[in-house]
Amino acid sequence: MLTGPREFEVQDVAPPVAEPGHVVIDVQRAGVCGTDVEFFTGGMQYLHDGFAEYPLRIGHEWMGTVASIGEGVDPAWIGRRVTGDTMLGCGICRRCLRGNQHVCEFRYEVGIRGGFPGALAEQLAVPVTALHPLPDTVDDTLGALVEPGGNALRSVWGAKLQQGDRLLVLGPGTIGLLVAMFAKAEGAEVHLMGRSPRSLECARALGFDGVWTEDELPVLPWDAVIDASNTPALPAKALDLVEPAGRVVYVGLAGSPSLVDTRTIALKDVTAVGVLSASPGLAGTVEQYAAGAVDPRPLVAATVGLDGVGAVLAGERPLGAGLGPKIHVDPRI
Known part of the structure; x- marks a missing residue:
């Protein structure tokens, strides 16, 4: 539980109960995301816009097993390994009815918006409509990487890459590296630009040859540029480079x-695409992981228990952590 900026506690809380149309999940793995860090520092915009407040239970990248079900839920869900959507729309507004529940004005976001409790806990309750089953070929680590993968896959879809297109990814963090993996699987020539020596080394270790700092970046025609960074100047840089x-x-x-x-957008006849959430890309991500087309497990540097989350949020890397940018949490340890 985050109780304030840079304040956290591991608390005993009442176990969730499956309401009608909901299930309770035994959480087996959850990821720590940059959004979680922003909540920890107090910089997350939702805190200032009134969409979130402390105390807050974070965690929106997760997988687990259905432990119990509420009224109206098919009993076949019990015991199934699943992951789930972060965005929970109202289901009745114009946006939801058009299949855009991830931008519903009245949405909850698991562990993020509206006080909906997140997955950094032993159990999590979510609507059954949010669930995505995981086949046996998608292990626990992959299952908790579906949510960030969905964001990355949607980004690659937004770039509309053709075989042999040259893609530049700005920011080789978790999302940027996942973008690179999905784009490579589609046959694109992938380059990445970053700053952190560790992130650049990780990208090279994953088999990407075109890994550059901004000063080293070659002058090449970039058919698409995907900005997966958190640097204010890079959105304009992406537009200049494409x-x-x-x-x-x-x-x-x-x-x-x-x-x-x-x-510049108009004079270069550029198409600009924004990606908010993984929702429309979750099923496709599960399919690609299951088929082995993309295997992002090397992105996970370490797995900690709930008592190790505070240090991770504060920027510490667990002893013996690998090169990858992602830290996972197993609430059972």
């Missing part, structure tokens, strides 16, 4: 406003 008639995808969020000159 080829005329190319596509720019914005999936990263900076802590302060990013300014883009719309005249």
